[in-house]
Amino acid sequence: MMEVKKGRIIVNEKFPSSPLNKYSIINDIIKKIKECSIPKTIDYDEVYLIIDEALTNAMEHGNHWDPLKKVKILVTHNDDYLLITIEDEGRGFNTENYEHTKGSSLNDRGRGIHIIKHFCKPYWNSAGNQINFSIDIE
Numbered sequence: 001m002m003e004v005k006k007g008r009i010i011v012n013e014k015f016p017s018s019p020l021n022k023y024s025i026i027n028d029i030i031k032k033i034k035e036c037s038i039p040k041t042i043d044y045d046e047v048y049l050i051i052d053e054a055l056t057n058a059m060e061h062g063n064h065w066d067p068l069k070k071v072k073i074l075v076t077h078n079d080d081y082l083l084i085t086i087e088d089e090g091r092g093f094n095t096e097n098y099e100h101t102k103g104s105s106l107n108d109r110g111r112g113i114h115i116i117k118h119f120c121k122p123y124w125n126s127a128g129n130q131i132n133f134s135i136d137i138e
Contacts, residue, residue, distance in 0.1 A: 007078035014070040017063035053112035062088025081134040092128030
């Protein structure tokens with residue numbers, strides 16, 4: 001588990017688990033990150049992709065697209081990194097024994113964590129219903 005340093009909050013909100021609002025949520029988060037003018041080691045399209053995959057996993061697998069269940073998103077930054085945390089209300093999963101991430105990113109299912117791991121190192125809470133990932137600041 002990475003040591004989390006305190007940072008400036010960019011986003012700290014809860015959203016309903018609905019495919020209808022997913023892209024507007026991601027666009028809003030990217031807009032708020034851009035407004036902070038944070039230099040990073042990856043571009044905004046890659047940050048968008050990471051958030052999209054993590055948010056989809058939380059809404060679909062964690063909350064089963066139930067709009068009454070919320071996904072909490074926290075985005076902070078400090079001098080070293082941008083930290084993004086996405087938490088759902090689901091039971092979680094065994095992060096030590098996930099099979100889908102070992103396959104090809106071209107499969108229809110199971111590519112989310114594989115894609116996330118390509119751009120950054122994810123960490124989960126012990127329940128497996130919260131993903132944290134940091135993006136280094138240049």
